Amino acid sequence: MYMDYRVIKENDLFLLTDLSGNISENNCGHGLYTKDTRFLSRLALKINGADPNLLESEADQNYISEIVLTNTATQVDGKVCLWPEALEIVRTRFIYKDVMYETVKMTNFNPHKDKFELSILFDADFQDMFIVRGFQNGKVGKKSGVKQYDTGFEIGYDGEDGVARKLLVEWDEKPARVEITENGVEVTFNVTLEARDKKSVAFYVMPIIGNCVPVRYPLESAVESLRASYTDWEKGSTKVESDLPMFNNLYDRGLQDIRVLLTDLGYGRFPVAGLPWYAVPFGRDSIIAALQLMSIHPEIAKGTILTMAHFQGEKVDPWRDEQPGKIMHELRSGELAGTGNIPFTPYYGTIDATPLFLVLIGEYVKWTDDSALLKQMIPHIKRALEWIDVYGDRDGSGFVSYFQESEKGIANQGWKDSGNSIVHRSGEYAKAPIALVEVQGYVYQAKSTLSQLFGTLKLKPETTDWSGWSNALKEEAEALRIRFEEKYWVESDQYYALALDEEQKPVETVTSNTGHVLMSGMIRGERAAAIARKLVDKELFSGYGIRTMADGEIAYNPMSYHNGSIWPHDNSVCLMGLNAQGFHKEAVIVMEGLLKAGEHFENNRLPELFCGHSSERGKPVRYPVACSPQAWAAATPLMFVQVMLGMRLDYTGRQIILEPALPTGMNKLSVSRMRLGDGFMNVEVQRRNGVFTYQVLANTTGWTIGGSASFTMEIR
Structure with a gap:
């Protein structure tokens, strides 16, 4: 295409x-x-x-x-x-x-x-x-x-x-x-x-x-x-080679696409959302792309964090859906913005950018040991946490929810922001305030990760009660987890609801959103396994990727923007969760689907989205107005590297856990110059007779490398 x-x-x-x-x-x-x-x-x-x-x-x-x-x-x-x-x-x-x-x-x-x-x-x-x-x-x-x-x-x-x-x-x-x-x-x-x-x-x-x-x-x-700037970008990237040409093409294309989407507004380079229409800062998009890039170019996260912190909300302004501590949705600087005809100066109508901002800070500091940035961000972290607890929980339910205030703003303020995306099984659209399932996961992950950092790092001034703050965040995260399990679990589906509506009624429609919560660690045990299985069942998985909405739901439409299409970044966040929870078999299935889809797009570039028709009917179907290149789509194959390595960080124990699993057709994967802390790691993975083994060729990170030296996974 x-x-x-x-x-x-x-x-x-x-x-x-x-x-x-x-x-x-x-x-x-x-x-x-x-x-x-x-x-x-x-x-x-x-x-x-x-x-x-x-x-x-x-x-x-x-x-x-x-x-x-x-x-x-x-x-x-x-x-x-x-x-x-x-x-x-x-x-x-x-x-x-x-x-x-x-x-x-x-x-x-x-x-x-x-x-x-x-x-x-x-x-x-x-x-x-x-x-x-x-x-x-x-x-x-x-x-x-x-x-x-x-x-x-x-x-x-x-x-x-x-x-x-x-x-x-x-x-x-x-x-x-x-x-x-x-x-x-x-x-x-x-x-x-x-x-x-x-x-x-x-x-x-x-x-x-x-x-x-x-x-x-x-x-x-x-x-x-x-x-020369492109050569420097490539040399500064994690070097990845495999014996699967399709993955190599996707990786190289994604790396080049991310480079072209980088912009610097004076606070460090960060990825704008996409071309041609979204070549501007987006809170959610830029942050998720930076998370995807952590193992390839961790410094991009720093530029993203500093840019978002600069534009953090300062006052209550309904025209821009702004509140103190809130992270922006989108920044525009044209004539209509200058004359006040549109509220994008910046506009703050996003429910997930603020907790994702905290998630990015936490993951970046874990990955780089940049305690100086953590100290610099303390005022911004405090304001973002206050926003979550005060303005985010507008109805006192204990869940973060959204409500549009700006007359020219966005009605649905999660990543699925089209007007028909939050829909009950009756076909009725949910009414705000709406508490999305993935947002609760982001809040849990933000508080849990910051709790871990504050309990481990020694930051000055010592007058701050870091351990007290750490314990408070840990308790808040656990209380959220308990509430979440009580309100979102749908027993008949063995799945979590898409959202809670204004009456705290679950929106039971099965969507990909729930897969994002796996990344947070809030879902555990058999329920986590049920989510992993559901993500690769035929209703949600088309053969080319995870659909945004399950085939069979009343609102399912494979040609829609958010109700049945396939978004590579959506799949990648689900992949982060599958990897974090150790569901390597399901992760490989998802990666193989996206690799298969990549064969059909020009220059092997994954677009913003494509239609959700089953692979049984032929090639993936192009979505008419999809952006290409799009940052979080371009970063998706780059994020595969962590998933193929089965890489997780035990920050407290300073241990890198590797449980590699490669997609079909790949028998060798070489990863070098992967930065962690002040050092780097080189590792090689091979598949022999269904057994994945890895060899560490260099490790100057100061972290130990754990996990079994060999890992067996059922061959599909």
Whole structure:
């Protein structure tokens, strides 16, 4: 399955075009975007006034795009002046330091000299992304005209939010003419090429906000610096090799996709949610992606934590669903946000980001021993815990629940945030306040992990009663576990309810949400085993992954966004839980399904989601508007590494437990440069006659490695 667009991104700037590299008049949202504003709304390359034909459009590299075109025939007075397919036209573009660079290289394959015109049309509408997507409207500014220079031109815009914006386009070689039309600015070059001769034209596109003008670097040094940054990213990653090519492809693709989705707002790099429409900070998405990346790039968690802490809620603001201590849902910075037409500045309508923020802090500190960050985060931890206990438990039930207050906010505030996602078996939609099952697990895990850390680490000042705080959190977590078992367990299903509604009535619909609770350690014994079995039964497991809702439920729809589709990240959180609880057989089944699905997507890139049809009917079915790449989908195969190693951390005992289990077709797995604490670990796993054995090749972590040196699992 192939994407019908091409996208490249670097930091906070991304370009979305059609397969030919153009942004057409009816462009389906294509453009060059930064700060939720479309700066380039038209980009059209023509040869002698005609659109070239597409030959090849590659999307295997996120940071640089190469598109190959050829010309159509051109006639003057009935006589051919340019034969069809005479020219090979290669468009190469990349983004570096807030500048989009494009080179158009033309090669003449005619046996004689050719003369022709290369023209490129540019325009900018400066539309807010919410307007582009048809989500919101509001009073906006107007263009302030076009200014021409010897080396380029600029289109200006005076925003209703008081911000001046410009699109600056420059070139190295003087064009034959520059024409300002109602459709934009058309730049034309006269080109003469002898047989087999080549010529390149380069141009540079720069969004300008206020007085911040980006620096344009020489083209060759810019692309080399960009390539070097990707090389550094790969070298700094955990190195993973196996004898299963499909997994290797998924891992390499996920690693590159995460790199392109990294953004730094000044507090460290973190993953934005996804391209093209969610290239902004998202509390839940960024945090879960950072959790998935812990064994591959733990420093990403630190950047995510610091970014979320900076935007932590400070006051009660119903317009933004904000309360003190709450972690944001989404941050937007376009014109509509600046004029107050939308509440995303940031918007806080998420029930799970706050406990997940605490989970991420806990897991990061366990993984890195970064007690300095833990100390730095103490005020933020206290405020987040207060939010959980005061604002999160709005009805006094002892469970964290949500209720929409903002008129332009989100009604359902868990990860399944579509309006029809929380539905009773009667078909009736649950009414808020709604206490989602997975959120209680996140709260339990947050309090349990922080209790463990505060009971172990010695932090100054010593006047703080760390042991008292540790014991209190432990008691709160246990009380939550007891309440949870009483209210959420559905005996007839041998499963936990999706949620409790406003009347504390269980929403008994069987969904994947319950699988998230396994990660927390709140579910134990036979009930945990029942959940593991249910996740891979045919009602929930399609053969390609765990569905969001079980086939057979009244609201099940395999083509829906949240009621039967398959989300790789959802599967990965379930995998974290299966691994944490030792359900290795079920974990392997889930990984094998996603590996099978990955075979059918372009460049082996797992999309945001795909439809939940059974694998028995054929290939996975593409969801029409799924983002790709999407951070938590890209990080899913990276998280497989921990699961295949069967890796768990006993923080108190400072022991790494390994119980490896590999998917079918993989008989060897090599993991090196995996960072833990101040050191690293290299380990190799092999399968021989159904028995998995591991060998530790290096261990400078200071942790001991436990678990049996061999592990047997039933061969499927």
